[in-house]
Every structure is written in structure tokens, then in C-alpha cells.
Amino acid sequence: MTDVLITWLAAGSIATPLVSALGLQAARSENTAHRLNRVFATVTALVGLVAAGAMLTGSSHPSTWMITDSASAIYVSVVTVVALMSALLSPAYLSGAEGRFFASDRGVRSYYLAFYGFWAALIAIPVVANLGVGLLVVEATTAASSVLVAFSGKPRALEAGWKYLILTTLGMSIAFLGVVVMFVASGAHNGGIAQLDWSVLRATLAQMPHGAAVAAYALVMLGLATKIGWAPVHNWLPDAHSEAPAPVSALLSSALLPAVMLLAWRLRDAASHAIGNTAATTPLAAFGIFSVAVAVPFLWQPMAWKRLLAYHSLEHMGIITVGIAIAGPLALAGVVLHFAGHALSKALGFYAAIPLYQIQPDASRHSARDVASSSPATFAAMAVTAITLAGLPPSPLFFSELFIILGGIATGHVLLAGTLAVLIALAFIGLLHALLEALQSAPGQDRQATPSVSRHHTVPILAPTLLIAAALLALTASAWLLPASEIVRRLAQGTT
């Protein structure tokens, strides 16, 4: 397939959700909007997956506006799958939710407008060929996703959305200051926007005085850190992920954080020559290990299910970041596997919250209990999520974490790999604790549980659970092929 065609497909995968967002505004009733959503989501996903497939088979030469390499392909395919599932489950969420953030007569259409706008931006982040434009798209995701976080209009959702909006926008302001420093200090005043192309950024940074290059790198990386939610600038993350509508929480955790992390990854690769590999990689390793360390104590606490998953986002983004910092072929195989496995399992976990809140309305604030007896299907979804996230075999995350740790040892990062192994073990015990808690009944606790709710009245969660469990097993089966694969070989050569 020619590079031109691949570029057009990539552009199409961004344009299709935008067209869908506008098309859905024509719906005159909620039911029509939901039906149109199913059609648009399917078409959008098809275009996205075809584009991702083309990127994987293409020569990955960056064009003027698009970068269509292996990393882009992996991110576009996973983002597309999660966005499709979130879109298809959105009617189930919306049917039982009130959207007070928007005017009541426009609630559903406004939700879909923001949702598909967010989808388009999520696809754009990994394929945009330029750091500056990439940051603009990241900032645009804040506008779309913050209103989705606050969709219910409840005080807690408003708080989460507001915190997310203010903190991440401030972070992006810092990142833009870093971009301006790159232009100013590189001295190439006539280079234009192309100075920030991923394929040129290495040379741009090399032209800068060392101190200025380090400062620019630090400013942009700090800005990206606030959006990825790396500790210690993660303050917004547990709130936004726990208070957003479940389909949006899935997108935030499984798609947004890793997509922005790809920008950090590409930036590290571009800067390692100019500022030195140690200076470029140390912040990633520090952010990664600190994020896992900060998450662990929270994973041991009894906590509402979605909030627990939010802290797992912090943990797993930390693990992926450490893998990127290590950067050997084995660790990168772990990164790819972890990214895909985490995305699927975390999305399922958030989807399980839709029926869970129908069965136990107070589970939005307290840890869920006795789910197995009141809704076996919901419990199955939670169990698949918990087992996968805990890294219990046959979870693909068991192998990805193993790859990252062994990759760290193989490349001489023994202390980093050892620390990560200890923290992962502690997180593992914490999550199993949460799963056992969900199994237990709590006779003395005042609950609004409605165990008599008919399974016909709850959101069908069994089908997504079976599909995702099968996909996770397929990932596990393919794990051993990854380290020697063409995908990992290309990633090891660099992402810029």
C-alpha cells in the first residue's frame, strides 16, 4: 500500500468521528441518536482499523502531517477498539443517567458531540507528525473530555471535571512555553512548523544550547506529565476517572493516557541525542516508578470500584513508562503487550460499573460487596478485570510485566527493575484483596443493594466480558512472539 494512501486512511480515521459527531446532531429523539450512534461507531471503527492495518504493513515514512509508523498503528487500533466498545455501551449508560451539565433537551446529543470529538482527537494524537500540533490536539481533548467527565452535573462530577480542566490546561501552558523555547533557542527562524516534526525535532534540539534544550525538554515533559497523570502531578486522575460516565472513564484510562504517553515517548527518543540518553530517560524512569509507588497504598484500601480502577491507571501507566525508559527489545515487547492488555481489561472494568451501579447504587462511593450472588455476569466482568490487572496468569499483563522486568535486568537497569518488581507484587496483593471483598457479603452493612433486580433489567455485560476475555487470552498466546517481532524491532529503532 502506498504511503499516500496510508496517509489518507489515517486522515480518514480522524475525519470520520468528526463527521459522526455532526451527523448525530441531526437526531430528533434520543432513540434515533442511539441508533445512529451504533451505525457511526461501527463505520468509524472500521475506518480506524483499516488505517491501523495499513500503517502496520506500510513503510512508515512520515509525511508532512502524519506519522504512520508501528507505534501509531498499535495506538490507533487499541484506541479504536476501546472507543467502539464505549460508543456501543453509551446508550446503556445514558438510559439510566441524567445529564444535568447540558440542557435537558440536548443532553444525549451533546454527549455524543463531545464523545466523537474526543474520539477524533484520540486518533489524531498518535498520528500527528508534529510535536506542536500534537500538543494542540492534546489540549483540545481536555475541552471535549472535561464536559464528558462532568456530564451528570452532580457536585462530585463537577469537582472532578473542574479539577481536570484547570490542572491539565495549566500543564499544557507549561508545555507550550517549552515549545516556544524550542523555536527561540534553536535559532532556525525560517524553519517554520516543520522544526517540530518528529523526523526533524532531533536536529532542532541539537541546534540548541544544551541548557536551553534541557529546559525545553523539561517544560514539555512536565506539561505532558500533568495530562498523563504521572505522580506527583496526578491529582486530577482518580477523581476524573471515577466520576466520569463509565464509557468515558474507559476512554480516559485505556486510550487518552497511553496516547499522550506516546508523545512523551517520541519526545524522549528525539531528545536523547541532544541532551544525552540519561538526561532524557531519567525523568521517565522517575515518573514511572514514583507513579507505581504512589498508587500502591491506595490499592490496599477498601474503595469504590471505579476509584480503585483509577488508581490502577496510575499504577499501570507507571509500569508502561518504566518499560519505555528501559527501552530494550524485551521491555518494549512488554510495553506493547501491557498497553493492549491494560486497555482491554480496564475498559471492561469500567463497563462493569454500569450494571454494578444498577445493582448497588452506593457502590459509586463504597467498595462493592456480594456482587457474585446478585449479578454473576457483573462479577465475572470484575473478576476478569481484577485478575488481568493483577497480572495473575494467564493474564497478558503477567507476561508484559515479566518482559519489562527481565528487559530491565538485561539492559543493566537492575535497581529499577527490582524496585518495579517489588511494587508490582504489593499492588498484586492489594487488587486480590479488592476482588475477595467484592465476593464477600456484608450482613452488618447498610446497603441499598437490590439483589432482586432481574438480569433482564441490567446492562448486558456478559457478551463484552466473553469477547474481552477471549481477546486477552489471544494476547497472552501471542506474547512469546512479540519480542522477536517486526513491530518490536521497529519500535526499538526509535519512534521518531
Place this chain on the structure above:
Amino acid sequence: MISLVATACVALGLGVVVVRRRSVALALVTTQSLLLAGVALWRTGGHLELMPPAGGLLLRSIAIATILGIGIARTRETKPVRAGIEPMARAVIALAVLLAIPALVPALGFGDPNAQRGAIALGVLGIVVALTRRATILQILGIVIAENGATLAALSASSAVPDVIELGVIFDLLLIAVVASAFHTRIFGEFGSGDSAHLRELHD
């Protein structure tokens, strides 16, 4: 000239750190934004091809002032929203951070060292305003001040920053201002006040 403008912008930003009234703070930030837009227009030298980013800055300044002005007018507070930290303490914090900037930040290649210090100072002041003020409108203004820091840096760079980035940042900031203003209105509707102290339910 850029040196004078940088000093004026920092002084206006310091004003936002200490003033009580939202409308006064909005006036200070709007003046800051208009100053930067004025410099951008002056630097075009009348060349039409250089006008879009400069005109965009001017439109941005007016649009944000209008959006937030309407927001303030529609959400009259019965009493001023007090910040958690007293004005004098806020001023001391801000001044201490500003005085530390020359020692902490290396030379970044800006032609004018004052412009560099001013740009970093505005970024820091924006963060100080957003984190120490409780009124939601003032927190939005903190973002605008921080973005003005990046704008000042770009203006000191003799047209180095491409139009795509400048216009993109302007568009994004406008989008954020619209969304943030909608949040402000919803928060006021829910709590009867645009005081972010009401938003403290979520914690572990």
C-alpha cells in the same frame, strides 16, 4: 520595548494575585492580553501576511473578556469569595517565586533577558493564581496569565513561532475559556457561588 511590555505584564499579573474583585482581575488580565496583542500588531509593520496571529491575539483578548465578563455578570456573588491565603501572603509567595526565577532558569536563547524572565514569571504567576485563589473565574484567569507567558515568549522571538502554532494556541484557549465558563455557571447554579471551596468532596 518588549522589555517594558514584559515588566508591565508581570506587574499586571501580580495585581491579579492580590486583588479581591473578579471584575478588577478580569480588567487586569484583559489589559495584559491587549498589551501583548498591541505588540504583535505593531510588529507586523502593516504587512498583511503577518496579521493573522496578531489579529487572532486581539480577537482572543476581546472574546475572553466578553465570555468571562458575561460569566461574572450572570453570577453575582452575595459577598466576595475569600481566598484561602491572605492577599499579603499571596503577594509574598508570588514575589519570592519571581525573585528566584533568574537564579533557577538558565539562559534559553531569548534576545532580551527581561522577556525571558517575564515569560517564565507569567507562567509561574498563572499557576500561583490558579492554585491560591478560590473563585472559579480567577482560576480561569490563572490559565490565561500562564498562556500569556507563552505568548510573550513567542513575541520576543522575532517571528520564529509559526502561525499554525500561534493560531492553534489561540483557538484552544478560546475553547477552554468557553468550557471553563460553562463549568463556572454550572458550579454557581449548583452551590449558589463560584467558590471552588465547595468542590472538596472527593478525597481518599
